[in-house]
Each structure stands twice: as structure tokens, then as C-alpha cells.
Amino acid sequence: xxxxxxxxxxxxxxxxxxxxxxxxxxxxxxxxxxxxxxxxxxxxxxxxxxxxxxxxxxxxxxxxxxxxxxxxxxxxxxxxxxxxxxxxxxxxxxxxxxxxxxxxxxxxxxxxxxxxxxxxxxxxxxxxxxxxxxxxxxxxxxxxxxxxxxxxxxxxxxxxxxxxxxxxxxxxxxxxxxxxxxxxxxxxxxxxxxxxxxxxxxxxxxxxxxxxxxxxxxxxxxxxxxxxxxxxx
Amino acid sequence: xxxxxxxxxxxxxxxxxxxxxxxxxxxxxxxxxxxxxxxxxxxxxxxxxxxxxxxxxxxxxxxxxxxxxxxxxxxxxxxxxxxxxxxxxxxxxxxxxxxxxxxxxxxxxxxxxxxxxxxxxxxxxxxxxxxxxxxxxxxxxxxxxxxxxxxxxxxxxxxxxxxxxxxxxxxxxxxxxxxxxxxxxxxxxxxxx
Numbered sequence: 001x002x003x004x005x006x007x008x009x010x011x012x013x014x015x016x017x018x019x020x021x022x023x024x025x026x027x028x029x030x031x032x033x034x035x036x037x038x039x040x041x042x043x044x045x046x047x048x049x050x051x052x053x054x055x056x057x058x059x060x061x062x063x064x065x066x067x068x069x070x071x072x073x074x075x076x077x078x079x080x081x082x083x084x085x086x087x088x089x090x091x092x093x094x095x096x097x098x099x100x101x102x103x104x105x106x107x108x109x110x111x112x113x114x115x116x117x118x119x120x121x122x123x124x125x126x127x128x129x130x131x132x133x134x135x136x137x138x139x140x141x142x143x144x145x146x147x148x149x150x151x152x153x154x155x156x157x158x159x160x161x162x163x164x165x166x167x168x169x170x171x172x173x174x175x176x177x178x179x180x181x182x183x184x185x186x187x188x189x190x191x192x193x194x195x196x197x198x199x200x201x202x203x204x205x206x207x208x209x210x211x212x213x214x215x216x217x218x219x220x221x222x223x224x225x226x227x228x229x230x231x232x233x
Numbered sequence: 234x235x236x237x238x239x240x241x242x243x244x245x246x247x248x249x250x251x252x253x254x255x256x257x258x259x260x261x262x263x264x265x266x267x268x269x270x271x272x273x274x275x276x277x278x279x280x281x282x283x284x285x286x287x288x289x290x291x292x293x294x295x296x297x298x299x300x301x302x303x304x305x306x307x308x309x310x311x312x313x314x315x316x317x318x319x320x321x322x323x324x325x326x327x328x329x330x331x332x333x334x335x336x337x338x339x340x341x342x343x344x345x346x347x348x349x350x351x352x353x354x355x356x357x358x359x360x361x362x363x364x365x366x367x368x369x370x371x372x373x374x375x376x377x378x379x380x381x382x383x384x385x386x387x388x389x390x391x392x393x394x395x396x397x398x399x400x401x402x403x404x405x406x407x408x409x410x411x412x413x414x415x416x417x418x419x420x421x422x423x424x425x426x
Contacts, residue, residue, distance in 0.1 A: 013345075017248060017249050043410075045374075046412035046414055046415065047412070049374060049375055049414075050375045051375065073412055073413070075413070076412060076413055076414035076417075078374075078375050078414065079400075079413070079414025079415065079417050079418050080414075080417065082373065082378045082400065082418065083421075085379075085382030085383075085385075085386070088375065088378055088379055088382060089379060089382075091375060092375055092376075092379050095375075216341075216346065216348055217379075220341070220379075220383075
């Protein structure tokens with residue numbers, strides 16, 4: 001068994017003296033792990049930093065084996081973000097959320113493309129907060145828990161949508177929400193990054209992280225978004 | 234389990250050694266009982282008995298506070314924050330830092346579940362109140378730099394100036410062989426010549 005694919009490094013855990021167990025988000029093979037021998041060497045280490053886009057070569061005797069991984073660095077996104085705490089936290093959250101949420105070896109090509117787009121936005125430093133929220137909304141949709149925020153679940157109205165049903169993930173208009181305000185989640189305003197992170201975090205927590213809990217890296221990112229305000233992000 | 238098996242098992246847990254090299258190390262020790270095995274056993278016993286983590290900086294030494302913290306010639310207003318003792322030793326080898334250290338004991342790690350509470354940050358904040366400058370010397374990795382920014386934020390309340398190590402081309406490094414990230418960081422941090 002072997003394949004070559006473009007991939008984004010999500011994490012790299014030390015294994016023995018010189019190797020790494022690497023988690024990748026690949027374009028056509030989904031989230032995939034592999035053992036990178038010599039991955040801790042000074043020359044190879046940069047290819048296994050979270051956010052690095054690599055050409056990955058994976059090989060194993062049987063498909064269910066962990067397999068050996070070799071990665072050639074195509075683009076190291078992390079180095080451009082290293083001086084910016086908010087963007088670095090966003091990158092760490094992205095990698096941790098993808099690793100904690102996606103099932104292994106299930107292709108999600110749309111999500112891969114969205115992740116590349118988000119990494120590009122992070123590097124440019126423009127519009128990355130909104131792109132991150134869109135990425136989490138797409139993640140929910142790819143996992144089968146997409147939110148319907150286009151029309152009111154009760155009346156079908158497409159305007160004046162103010163809340164979201166915590167049960168169905170569908171939008172609710174102000175008029176329909178009035179009797180149930182204490183039970184519904186607020187639909188954040190367009191630029192309210194912290195509000196959107198709370199909303200996607202609620203559904204990811206309910207459907208995806210029920211057993212493992214929210215990744216610590218995302219908690220730190222949300223904390224910063226909440227305390228610093230959108231303008232500083 | 235025999236004494237020999239126990240020795241091999243323990244040796245094979247050391248970094249860089251496996252069961253096979255553990256057996257070779259055990260045999261080498263037993264062949265040189267008086268010149269190697271007994272002095273090593275005595276050194277290990279002394280280390281276990283005497284070496285402690287410094288209550289001030291987290292360095293390992295036989296005294297508490299450690300010899301670096303107790304050295305009056307070192308600048309108490311200059312603190313260097315490192316991840317672990319191996320990093321402290323690396324900076325000491327340069328002989329170019331005359332301040333004191335603070336060993337965090339790790340970095341924020343999503344994989345290993347290390348959060349701020351597991352690191353020695355409150356003690357650092359306490360020490361930084363009396364410092365002029367805090368140099369953050371953590372790894373140039375996502376985890377290292379995420380921790381660096383977190384520590385810098387926590388140190389904001391202390392009034393100390395917070396700096397970090399430069400990122401760039403290593404001495405002896407050939408540009409052609411450097412990864413794009415290091416080269417980009419070096420370009421960003423260029424200095425007048």
C-alpha cells in the first residue's frame with residue numbers, strides 16, 4: 001500500500017529518539033497518520049510543524065498499518081504567523097479542531113480546500129476570523145451536522161433571523177423566537193467572531209466532542225477572541 | 234526477575250537505548266566493575282540523594298537555590314525563560330548570557346494536554362516583578378511560540394521589558410538548504426550591515 005498526496009500537517013508527536021507520529025489532513029485520503037522516521041532531525045523538523053503544506057508519501061504493508069511517512073515541505077505557513085499571537089492561536093485551533101473532529105481516512109476534499117484557503121488568509125492577515133468561522137461551519141456540514149441559517153425553521157422567513165435552535169441547528173426569526181428566548185441560542189452579528197465561535201463550539205461540543213471535550217487550543221483561541229474583541233483580531 | 238535482567242530492563246529505558254543496547258551496556262558495566270560499574274552506581278546514588286530542582290528557577294542542582302541563582306555576579310534584573318533544563322544548559326554553553334533563568338517545565342501543548350496551570354508561570358510572574366528584562370527563549374515551533382505569546386501577555390502586568398530570541402539563519406547554514414520558513418523569518422528580521 002502506498003500513496004502520494006498533498007497534505008496539511010495537523011500535529012507531530014515525538015516517537016522514540018528521532019521519529020514522529022504525524023497527523024495529516026490530506027487532499028484525497030482524509031485525516032491520516034504516519035510514522036516519520038528521522039522527523040525530529042533539524043533538517044526535517046520544519047516539514048512537520050502544524051500548518052505546513054507538504055507532499056506526503058505514505059507506505060505500509062497493509063492498509064490498516066500506521067505506515068511510514070515521508071514529507072516534502074511545499075509551504076510552511078507557521079513561520080509567517082509566529083509574531084502574531086492571535087493568528088498563531090487560530091492556526092493551533094484549526095489543527096487541533098481538525099484532528100479532534102475528523103474521522104481517520106475519510107476524504108473531505110471540500111474541507112481540505114477550505115483549510116488551504118484559511119491558511120492563505122491567515123498568512124495574508126486579512127479576513128481570517130470570518131474564514132475560520134466559515135471553516136468550522138463547513139466542518140459541521142461535512143460531519144453531517146450542518147446548520148441551516150438561511151431561513152426561519154418555524155415561518156420560513158429569510159429576514160430578521162435572530163436566533164438558532166440548539167436542537168436542530170436551524171435559524172429562527174425574531175417573531176417566532178419571542179416565546180422561547182431562554183431556550184434558543186443567539187444568532188451572532190456578522191462581525192462578532194466570539195459569538196460565532198460560541199455558536200459553532202456549541203454544536204461541535206454537542207455532536208463531535210461529546211466524549212473528549214473541546215480542544216485546549218480552541219479554548220485559548222476563543223478566550224482571546226472574547227477578551228480582546230473582534231477589532232484586535 | 235534476576236538482578237541482571239533488572240539492570241538490562243532499566244538501562245533499556247534510557248534515551249537512545251533499547252533492549253539490545255541495554256544488554257550491551259550491562260555487559261560493559263559488569264566487565265569493568267571497579268572502574269565503571271561501582272563509580273557509576275555511587276554517582277547515581279549521589280545524584281538521587283542530592284540533586285533537586287531549584288525552588289527559584291527550576292534548574293537542577295545539588296543546592297537550593299541553585300548555583301546560578303546564588304551567583305551574585307549574575308544580573309538579577311535579567312531573566313531568561315526556557316522550556317526545560319536542557320535548554321538552560323544550551324544557553325549556558327554559549328557563555329553569552331549573564332542573567333538568571335526560569336525553567337517553565339514544558340510548553341502549552343494541545344496534544345499532550347499541557348495547559349497554563351501545568352507550567353511554572355505564576356512563579357515567573359512573581360520573579361519578573363523585580364526584573365528589568367525577560368528574554369523568552371522558547372523553541373521556534375507553533376507550540377513554543379504560542380507559549381511565548383501567552384507568557385509575554387502574562388508578564389505585561391509586571392512592567393518588565395519582554396524580548397525573545399531572533400529567528401534566522403544559523404551560523405554555518407547555507408541558504409540553499411534552509412527551509413522557506415526560516416529564510417522568511419530571517420528576511421523579516423534583517424538588520425543594517
